[in-house]
C-alpha cells in the first residue's frame with residue numbers, strides 16, 4: 558500500500574467495520590487498526606466513548622477529523638483520496654441524485670428495516686428479545702425490495718456509473734448478510750455478489766476484519 562500512515566480505524570469483526578476496511582483496501586491506503594469488537598465492552602470504555610459517544614464501531618480518525626457512521630466514512634475516504642475518481646455520470650447532478658437514492662434505499666430499506674431487525678431478533682434474542690413475526694416479515698420485505706431494483710442491476714457491472722464505488726460495498730454486504738440469515742436472492746444478485754467478492758481488496762479486507 559502507498560501513502561502516509563495518518564489514518565486510524567477503530568473496530569473489526571462486523572459487517573459495518575468490513576465496509577470501511579474494504580473501502581480502504583480498494584483505495585490502497587495504509588492505516589492503523591484498533592481491533593476493538595462489538596458487545597465485548599470495548600466500545601464502552603471511557604477512552605472510546607470520548608471518541609465516539611454512540612459507543613459503536615466503526616470510527617475513523619483522519620488527522621483532526623473524527624467520523625462515525627460507516628457510510629459517511631466511506632464517502633469521506635473516497636472524496637479525499639483521489640485514487641478512485643468519479644466518472645462523468647457519478648459527478649453529474651443526476652448521478653449524485655441516484656447515489657443518494659441508492660444509499661437511502663440500501664441503508665434504510667435493506668439494512669435498517671430488514672436485515673438489522675433479523676439480526677437483532679433472530680441472532681441476538683438475549684439482548685433484543687424474540688420476535689419471530691418481525692423476523693419473518695423482515696425477510697419477506699428484504700426480498701420484495703430487492704425485486705424492485707432487479708431491472709436496475711440487470712446487465713450492469715457496477716451498481717452506480719461505470720466504475721466500482723462504495724455503493725457496491727453497501728449492496729454486496731447486504732447480500733452477504735442476507736445469505737447469512739437465510740434469505741434467498743435472485744441469481745442475478747448472486748452473480749453480482751460473486752463478482753464483487755472476487756475483488757482482491759474484498760478478500761484482503763475480509764481477512765483483516767475477521768482474522
Ligand SMILES: N[C@@H](CCC(=O)N[C@@H](CS)C(=O)NCC(=O)O)C(=O)O
Pocket residue numbers: 571572573574594595596597598600601612613614615625626627628
Ligand atoms: N450506523 C452505524 C451502525 C454501527 C453499529 O451498529 N455498530 C455495531 C456493530 S455492527 C456496534 O458497534 N455495536 C456496539 C456494541 O455492540 O458494542 C454504522 O453504519 O456505522
